[in-house]
Amino acid sequence: MTDWRLTFSIMAALVFIDTNIYLDFYRVRGGDTSLSILKHFDSNHNRIITTSVVEMEYKKNRQRVILESLKQIKPQDEDGLIVPAFLQESKQNKAIKRTKEQLSEQSKRLRERTAKLLQSP
Template identity: 40%
Template sequence: MAAEVVLDTLLFVDTNVLLDFYRIRKTDISTKYLEQLEACKDRLIVGSQIEMEYKKNRQRVIVESLNNFTAPDWGKLTVPALVADLQATKMIDKKKKELIAQHKKVNEKIQAVLSDPTHHDPVYQTLQRIFKNNSPFNLSRSKKERFSVRNLAKKRFTLGYPPRKQGDTSIGDAVNWEWIVKCSADSGKHVVIVTRDTDYGAIYDGKSYLNDWLKQEFSERVSKKRKIILTDKLSAGLKIVHAAVTKEMEEEEEKLLAEILAEFEDLSDA
């Protein structure tokens, strides 16, 4: 089996991918991804823009992921008087009480995660450590560089340069791109961008293609020899940076992306 190719690479993970940690069904897989992400925190391109976007949307995504988490319709489990004395009926009543009690406990945990993530949300706790990491690739609010990056972002936003969503009124994507370019130029390292946003490029037949203008701009502003890789899979990005991804982690991400694609197609058909 061929060894994974690991490049001297920085990793940018878009907010929509960070929010997937609340959508992955298996908690142990989500935890493994978080551990691997934190393990390469000194190579992560992050900043207050990503932190704000994550914290702005965290509660909404959690609530959306719980749409199907409702108590059963107990009225449909009411048995006829004819069989009310059966042992099976008594067991149904017992299990019903147990389910109600467990459902209440889960709801209490969810409320704690929503209201006090510092103590009850492991995703929030890990990402908070990453956002507070004193790395040269972290554009935190304490760095004066943020002003020059914002000015460049405002300029490209006004000119309509990508990355920019249709009808977008925020310069967030522009800020992230300008910071990605600066980090690569200053460090001499390659860059991997993990995102599902099509404003960075196109996704076709399971493969991501960087926007033509962004590819040209990166080559001119950074280096023709410097690589910039676009992918919609966190597993692929992590493997390029430090090759520590299991088959199970990849499979779970594939399932998640398939669910997201199916939801998108349902909305398109509506």
């Protein structure tokens, strides 16, 4: 295959993203999935394909995953806090890392923010 054909094939390739990848943004996993991946989704949105099954599974499981993450958002120890990927870069989480005294208040805010996802997706 010539170079231009290979380049064209790569550029024309479609990408299928599994439901669990979308749900990982709501899971507490210690940084496996971060919001930076969304930039790649956005820049390649015309190449991403999905099915109604993926959409149905996402809608079916999103609330359950958020509730699981909500239960896990709690102080881990003096050094840190376990948060889902979509909150790792939040202002609240950064403040917790800087100021141990504010850990209780900030983790409460994270729980409230996660709970709001259930009210207004």
